[in-house]
Amino acid sequence: MAQRHPDHPTDPVDPTDPVDPMDSTSPTGFASPTAGAVPAEALARYLRAQATEFLRALRLHRESGGGAGNGTRESDDAAYALRRSARRISGSLHTFRPLLEETWSEELRPELAWLSGTLAREHAYQARLERLLLALHRLSPQAAGSRGTDRDNLTVGAAKAGALLDRQLSLARTRAHSTALQALGSSRFHAVADKVAVLASDVPLVPAAVTADLTPLATAAEERLKDAVAALPLVTAGSPYNAEALVHGLSPDPSPHPQDAPWHQVRLLLRLHRYAREVVHGSDVPVDVRLLAAGQALDRHRDASEAAAAAAAAARTPRIAPATAYALGVLHADQRHEVEAARFAFQQSWQKQAVGAN
Amino acid sequence: MAQRHPDHPTDPVDPTDPVDPMDSTSPTGFASPTAGAVPAEALARYLRAQATEFLRALRLHRESGGGAGNGTRESDDAAYALRRSARRISGSLHTFRPLLEETWSEELRPELAWLSGTLAREHAYQARLERLLLALHRLSPQAAGSRGTDRDNLTVGAAKAGALLDRQLSLARTRAHSTALQALGSSRFHAVADKVAVLASDVPLVPAAVTADLTPLATAAEERLKDAVAALPLVTAGSPYNAEALVHGLSPDPSPHPQDAPWHQVRLLLRLHRYAREVVHGSDVPVDVRLLAAGQALDRHRDASEAAAAAAAAARTPRIAPATAYALGVLHADQRHEVEAARFAFQQSWQKQAVGAN
Numbered sequence: 001m002a003q004r005h006p007d008h009p010t011d012p013v014d015p016t017d018p019v020d021p022m023d024s025t026s027p028t029g030f031a032s033p034t035a036g037a038v039p040a041e042a043l044a045r046y047l048r049a050q051a052t053e054f055l056r057a058l059r060l061h062r063e064s065g066g067g068a069g070n071g072t073r074e075s076d077d078a079a080y081a082l083r084r085s086a087r088r089i090s091g092s093l094h095t096f097r098p099l100l101e102e103t104w105s106e107e108l109r110p111e112l113a114w115l116s117g118t119l120a121r122e123h124a125y126q127a128r129l130e131r132l133l134l135a136l137h138r139l140s141p142q143a144a145g146s147r148g149t150d151r152d153n154l155t156v157g158a159a160k161a162g163a164l165l166d167r168q169l170s171l172a173r174t175r176a177h178s179t180a181l182q183a184l185g186s187s188r189f190h191a192v193a194d195k196v197a198v199l200a201s202d203v204p205l206v207p208a209a210v211t212a213d214l215t216p217l218a219t220a221a222e223e224r225l226k227d228a229v230a231a232l233p234l235v236t237a238g239s240p241y242n243a244e245a246l247v248h249g250l251s252p253d254p255s256p257h258p259q260d261a262p263w264h265q266v267r268l269l270l271r272l273h274r275y276a277r278e279v280v281h282g283s284d285v286p287v288d289v290r291l292l293a294a295g296q297a298l299d300r301h302r303d304a305s306e307a308a309a310a311a312a313a314a315a316r317t318p319r320i321a322p323a324t325a326y327a328l329g330v331l332h333a334d335q336r337h338e339v340e341a342a343r344f345a346f347q348q349s350w351q352k353q354a355v356g357a358n
Numbered sequence: 359m360a361q362r363h364p365d366h367p368t369d370p371v372d373p374t375d376p377v378d379p380m381d382s383t384s385p386t387g388f389a390s391p392t393a394g395a396v397p398a399e400a401l402a403r404y405l406r407a408q409a410t411e412f413l414r415a416l417r418l419h420r421e422s423g424g425g426a427g428n429g430t431r432e433s434d435d436a437a438y439a440l441r442r443s444a445r446r447i448s449g450s451l452h453t454f455r456p457l458l459e460e461t462w463s464e465e466l467r468p469e470l471a472w473l474s475g476t477l478a479r480e481h482a483y484q485a486r487l488e489r490l491l492l493a494l495h496r497l498s499p500q501a502a503g504s505r506g507t508d509r510d511n512l513t514v515g516a517a518k519a520g521a522l523l524d525r526q527l528s529l530a531r532t533r534a535h536s537t538a539l540q541a542l543g544s545s546r547f548h549a550v551a552d553k554v555a556v557l558a559s560d561v562p563l564v565p566a567a568v569t570a571d572l573t574p575l576a577t578a579a580e581e582r583l584k585d586a587v588a589a590l591p592l593v594t595a596g597s598p599y600n601a602e603a604l605v606h607g608l609s610p611d612p613s614p615h616p617q618d619a620p621w622h623q624v625r626l627l628l629r630l631h632r633y634a635r636e637v638v639h640g641s642d643v644p645v646d647v648r649l650l651a652a653g654q655a656l657d658r659h660r661d662a663s664e665a666a667a668a669a670a671a672a673a674r675t676p677r678i679a680p681a682t683a684y685a686l687g688v689l690h691a692d693q694r695h696e697v698e699a700a701r702f703a704f705q706q707s708w709q710k711q712a713v714g715a716n
Contacts, residue, residue, distance in 0.1 A: 138601070140608035158608040240598030241699030243496070246692055250498035250516040250685055315684045325680035326673045327608055329687020334604055337695055341599030 037213035038280050043096050044203040046279045050085045050092070051200035057081035058193060061184070079119050079180070086116040089196070091275040095221045099212055101204035104195075111192045118183045124306070125173035129165060131307045135334055136162045136327070157323025161331060164314050164324060218276040225269040229350060232262055237343040238351070245340035246333055257336075260305045263343065267298035293349040301342035308335035395571035396638050401454050402561040404637045408443045408450070409558035415439035416551060419542070437477050437538070444474040447554070449633040453579045457570055459562035462553075469550045476541045482664070483531035487523060489665045493692055494520045494685070515681025519689060522672050522682060576634040583627040587708060590620055595701040596709070603698035604691055615694075618663045621701065625656035651707040659700035666693035 061078035090112035093105045140158035183189055236242050244259070274295070277285050315328040419436035448470040451463045498516035541547055594600050602617070632653070635643050673686040 136608070138605060140606065155609065240702055241695070243692075243695065243699070246688070246695070247496060248498065249688055249692075250494070251513065315680065320680050322673070322678050322680050322683035326683040326687040326690075329684040329689075330604070330607055330691045331687075332684075333688045333691030333695070334601075334607075337599070337601065337604070337691070341601070344598060 036215075038215050038218075040096075040099050040205055040209035040212045040214060042282060043092065043099060043209075043214055043279055044205060045282070047089060047092060047203045048200055050088045051196045054082060054085040054089070054196050055193075055200060057085060076123070080123070083116040083119045086112045086119075087271070088275050088278070089199070090116070091272050092279055095272055095276045096214065096217050096279070098217065099205055099209040099214075101206060104204050108192070108195050108199075111188070111195075115183065115189065115192055119180050121176035122173055122180055125169050125176055127303065128307050128310055129169040129173070131303060132165050132169075132311060132331060132335075133162055135307070135331055136165075139330060139334065140327075157321065157325075157327040160321060160324040161311075161314070161327035164317060164320065164328075165310065168314055168317075169310065214280050218280045221269075221276040222273050225266065225273045228262065228266045228269050232266060234347050234350070237340075238347040240344060242340065245343070246336045249333060249336055257305060257309070257339075260301070260339065263298060263301050263346075264305075267295070267302055270295050270298060290349055290352055294346055297342050297346035297349060301339055301346065304335045304338035304342055308332050308339065311335060394573075396573050396576075398454075398457050398563055398567035398570045398572060400640060401450065401457060401567075401572055401637055402563060403640070405447060405450060405561045406558055408446045409554045412440060412443040412447065412554050413551075413558060415443060434481070438481070441474040441477045444470045444477075445629070446633050446636070447557070448474070449630045450637055453630055453634045454572065454575050454637070456575065457563055457567040457572075459564060462562050466550070466553050466557075469546070469553075473541065473547065473550055477538050479534035480531055480538055483527050483534055485661065486665050486668055487527040487531070489661060490523050490527075490669060490689065490693075491520055493665070493689055493696075494523075497688060497692065498685075515679065515683075515685040518679060518682040519669075519672070519685035522675060522678065522686075523668065526672055526675075527668065572638050576638045579627075579634040580631050583624065583631045586620065586624045586627050590624060592705050592708070595698075596705040598702055600698065603701070604694045607691065607694055615663060615667070615697075618659070618697065621656060621659050621704075622663075625653070625660060628653050628656060648707055648710055652704055655700050655704035655707060659697055659704065662693045662696035662700055666690050666697065669693060 057078050061075055061082060064072055064074035064078055090109050093100060093109045093112075097105055136158055140155055233244070236244055245257075247259070248257075270291070274291065277288075311328045311332040315325050315332070320328075415436050419433055419440060422430055422432035422436055448467050451458060451467045451470075455463055494516055498513055591602070594602055603615075605617070606615075628649070632649065635646075669686045669690040673683050673690070678686075
């Protein structure tokens with residue numbers, strides 16, 4: 001089942017397409033199979049397995065009540081498994097698209113992205129709230145969760161900031177939950193599920209795939225990752241306390257921070273590379289701990305970046321007290337500090353990788 | 359003149375006594391001079407030289423108009439030279455106190471601390487304001503110095519925060535300037551100056567000093583430094599992005615941060631060690647670049663710590679706008695981040711020192 005790379009459990013899918021679909025420079029993979037070549041049948045097997053996983057998760061989700069309330073443990077797990085296989089199918093369709101029936105593939109991919117993005121949002125808001133409340137607790141243990149009377153202004157500010165974030169992110173989460181429920185009941189979703197059900201038994205490979213080798217396409221995915229990493233400011237990131245992440249932290253519209261985009265992009269390319277490894281190596285793929293560490297650093301980068309943006313957004317709420325705004329400012333900077341720390345962690349793990357592996 | 363260790367120009371003196379004056383465990387230095395021993399005459403020479411420097415700086419200060427306005431370049435330089443020699447005399451009286459006439463020494467030392475502390479304050483407020491405005495400029499280039507209309511809330515907040523800090527710290531600086539001027543005209547100051555004038559020709563050594571060696575007392579000062587450094591959380595400080603400096607950053611009364619005190623203490627002990635080196639090695643003392651780097655890291659630590667406290671204090675100004683408070687929160691966290699960075703820099707330079715020297 002090639003499930004030895006557990007995803008970060010709070011992993012929402014970015015619905016943007018990480019790679020230019022018009023990119024015609026990628027290898028076609030139509031070379032004759034040679035010794036060591038990986039046949040297209042490996043791709044078909046992987047897609048069938050992921051489609052089966054998808055259907056199993058969907059059944060579990062329905063049996064668990066489908067989150068009629070605000071997400072039981074079972075329905076959460078099922079939704080996570082749905083996203084997980086949807087991302088893998090979608091990613092594989094992208095990386096190996098010259099081997100798959102084009103119209104079918106081009107139709108299914110955005111639908112899977114829509115689905116995993118929709119399902120991810122509820123969890124993302126919950127995780128963001130938990131991250132911010134944990135940070136507030138670190139900054140002001142006294143304020144934790146309560147509202148506070150007769151206490152210092154700053155503590156009150158921290159408590160009020162926590163209550164404000166709780167209100168805003170809980171509301172967003174509830175809305176995301178409703179949206180996800182609606183999506184799962186929609187005809188759009190049923191069309192996706194039907195397509196995935198067909199995929200579980202019948203993978204529409206192009207005729208030329210019979211003689212194709214998967215390796216060049218998987219290598220191309222790895223090259224796209226390496227190129228994107230090479231374009232990151234890794235020298236700066238590897239120098240601790242470079243104070244880059246907070247640069248322009250008070251400029252207009254700091255959400256999203258433009259400097260974060262290339263890192264988010266690398267996160268998506270790293271994921272595509274991991275899925276391609278799963279396809280090529282099958283369930284025997286060994287866990288690459290350094291790749292895992294790099295991916296976790298980028299997850300942390302994304303989470304901290306979005307938490308910082310949420311704190312900044314909360315600070316724009318009209319009529320909040322100055323002490324609340326102050327606490328949100330400290331919290332914003334704290335999370336941008338986390339963004340910088342995550343970049344440093346990525347640089348460290350990537351460097352190890354460059355030296356150790358390959 | 360042993361002036362090859364220029365102090366950090368923004369160096370205010372902490373008037374607290376860094377070492378327990380009742381500490382009776384320090385070596386007495388009364389051993390007979392042996393080969394390689396440094397005679398007490400070296401101390402007398404150093405004190406005479408520093409006293410002469412003090413008097414020269416005082417004359418320059420008076421000739422420059424003594425800062426009738428808000429500090430000319432000449433009067434600033436002269437005030438700095440005054441503080442510089444006052445600190446060196448005071449520090450040497452402390453480190454080598456068993457060799458000096460006790461009543462005289464115990465009377466002069468607190469007076470010198472009062473003087474250098476009073477003179478340092480004006481410069482410290484100015485430097486703090488510059489540090490904070492520079493940080494604001496990094497966080498929001500658009501806000502720099504102006505007040506801004508028709509712009510984003512955050513930019514306006516940054517500009518207003520800058521204006522508020524400018525107002526508060528300029529006022530504090532002006533008051534410190536007046537206090538320094540009053541101090542320099544006071545009978546208390548004239549009594550200090552008279553004593554230093556005597557010191558320039560006549561150092562009151564105790565009779566036993568004739569046969570004493572300065573080395574054990576200088577070594578004791580170094581040991582006190584090493585012990586204090588050993589008690590610092592250097593393992594944490596050496597791990598980048600440990601997020602320690604902002605812990606409890608929203609707790610009541612974050613100014614001064616209790617966690618900063620041991621670092622401030624090490625800063626003072628490092629200074630005493632440097633002065634003792636100057637006494638023992640005379641003007642031939644080579645610049646120890648690693649000691650210099652460690653000292654600069656601790657200066658930066660102190661400056662960032664006080665700037666962070668100033669931002670927090672400004673945020674408690676009644677009736678400020680939420681956007682202003684938010685900007686001050688970001689600024690506070692940014693400076694606490696600097697505190698953490700300075701600890702990391704200290705750890706790095708100290709580690710090099712432990713490996714390289716001695």
